[in-house]
Amino acid sequence: MKWLWRYTQEEHILWKDVVSAKHGIQSHWCTSLSKAPYGVGVWKHICKLWEKFSQHKHFTVGNGLHIRFWKDKWLRNTVLMDDYPSLFNLAREPDSTISQNRDGTTWSIMFRMNMQDWEFNDLIKLLQTLQSFSLNTQATDQFKWGTTGDGNYTVSAAYKQSRAFNAVTDHWPWKSIWKIKLPPKIVCFCWTALYEACLTQDNLYKRKRIIVNGCYLCHKAAESNRHLFLHCTVTAKLWNMFYSLFGLSWVMPHSIKEAYESWCCWKVDSTIKQTWKMIPAAIFWSIWRERNRRCFEGLSTPLHSLKAECLMCLYSWVNLSYVDSLDSFSNFVGSLVLA
Numbered sequence: 001m002k003w004l005w006r007y008t009q010e011e012h013i014l015w016k017d018v019v020s021a022k023h024g025i026q027s028h029w030c031t032s033l034s035k036a037p038y039g040v041g042v043w044k045h046i047c048k049l050w051e052k053f054s055q056h057k058h059f060t061v062g063n064g065l066h067i068r069f070w071k072d073k074w075l076r077n078t079v080l081m082d083d084y085p086s087l088f089n090l091a092r093e094p095d096s097t098i099s100q101n102r103d104g105t106t107w108s109i110m111f112r113m114n115m116q117d118w119e120f121n122d123l124i125k126l127l128q129t130l131q132s133f134s135l136n137t138q139a140t141d142q143f144k145w146g147t148t149g150d151g152n153y154t155v156s157a158a159y160k161q162s163r164a165f166n167a168v169t170d171h172w173p174w175k176s177i178w179k180i181k182l183p184p185k186i187v188c189f190c191w192t193a194l195y196e197a198c199l200t201q202d203n204l205y206k207r208k209r210i211i212v213n214g215c216y217l218c219h220k221a222a223e224s225n226r227h228l229f230l231h232c233t234v235t236a237k238l239w240n241m242f243y244s245l246f247g248l249s250w251v252m253p254h255s256i257k258e259a260y261e262s263w264c265c266w267k268v269d270s271t272i273k274q275t276w277k278m279i280p281a282a283i284f285w286s287i288w289r290e291r292n293r294r295c296f297e298g299l300s301t302p303l304h305s306l307k308a309e310c311l312m313c314l315y316s317w318v319n320l321s322y323v324d325s326l327d328s329f330s331n332f333v334g335s336l337v338l339a
């Protein structure tokens with residue numbers, strides 16, 4: 001985005017002349033945006049950000065040489081082509097600038113044909129709106145960015161804007177995942193599971209890699225991330241093991257993200273908080289390993305061994321996360337109670 005900003009601000013400079021010559025000009029502030037499937041180039045990729053970048057643009061009108069009369073937002077907070085669509089359809093040059101629609105000190109809007117009676121009302125309204133506006137012919141038009149400050153682009157302001165409009169990351173439980181002291185490999189795996197992007201058969205089917213879809217654990221349903229990690233009867237037995245240990249009643253939410261968030265938001269004693277937050281990861285990891293054993297090696301683990309493996313995973317991660325505690329496994333399991 002910084003380069004898009006530089007393009008709007010710098011004049012008579014070689015790099016700008018080169019990209020303008022190569023890509024063509026859309027307006028004074030931006031080159032044409034290439035949508036062709038062929039051709040690569042740094043500028044082509046930079047231009048993909050123009051739509052996002054230009055959402056926060058506004059203008060300070062000077063002599064009106066560079067701001068487009070119909071298509072830019074320069075008069076109040078609106079774009080004239082949206083406010084007066086019937087007049088815009090009659091415009092002789094839709095890309096004309098403000099100064100091209102002036103004649104000396106008066107407005108002289110260019111139309112390509114005579115108007116019908118009903119279109120005159122719109123024209124009168126438009127002229128009344130324009131009446132109060134005067135150009136400063138001594139100043140140049142200025143491109144400004146952002147809604148606060150002096151209108152200058154900064155990387156930090158752009159970062160804040162992109163964060164403010166990013167519904168995915170803002171509503172994503174990234175803190176619950178990345179702040180748990182799990183091995184990095186497990187954290188990445190959980191992240192993938194929360195996005196429901198593990199390569200289960202439904203996801204492989206979308207990539208045209210699987211024709212018949214069946215769960216390797218229960219053989220009763222199609223395999224999806226949600227089924228495998230939440231609703232499969234085998235997986236449910238691992239969840240039930242923890243419900244029994246903690247004496248919990250739990251209704252399994254529909255999505256993995258909801259299940260994970262609900263589990264991590266449960267109020268528990270601070271002594272087991274870290275362990276508590278690792279439990280979904282232990283279930284996901286044990287189930288995934290078991291699923292892969294059955295899929296690729298043709299081996300299946302008895303349920304009691306699978307439960308033990310899940311608890312052992314949890315035990316080893318908890319021990320890794322504490323510097324000086326090496327409780328015995330049986331004591332660890334005994335400590336899994338809600339205070």
Ligand SMILES: [Zn+2]
Nearest residue numbers: 215217218232
């Ligand atoms: Zn299943």
